[in-house]
Amino acid sequence: MHYAEFWQVSLREYDLITRARIKAKDAEFSALRVLNQELGILVQYAFHDPKKMPDFTQASGGKKKVGRDKKHELAQLRAGLMSMHYQSKKGR
Secondary structure, eight states: OOGGGGGGSOHHHHHHHHHHHHHHHHHHHHHHHHHHHHHHHHHHHHHHOGGGOOOOSSOOOOOOOOOOOHHHHHHHHHHHHHHHHHHHHHTO
8 A cells, every 4th residue: 555545544444454464474473483393393303313304295185175155254244344334324
């Protein structure tokens, strides 16, 4: 967002943007913590027992995708949009 558009942003939008950036930073730090933990485990194997070191060249199966309930998601979206609509009418 350009700094000139700041005055056109509502407080709600500013709050959503700020919270999203905070959540993104938290997720980034969490991912870095996991990588540091994995590095520590690899270093431990390398120093103490290199023969038992995990083989990361083989692709893992990955996580299964969780099924989505599209009707429920649509109902949540509709409720959120209706709530925003009613809140915008209160200020008038």
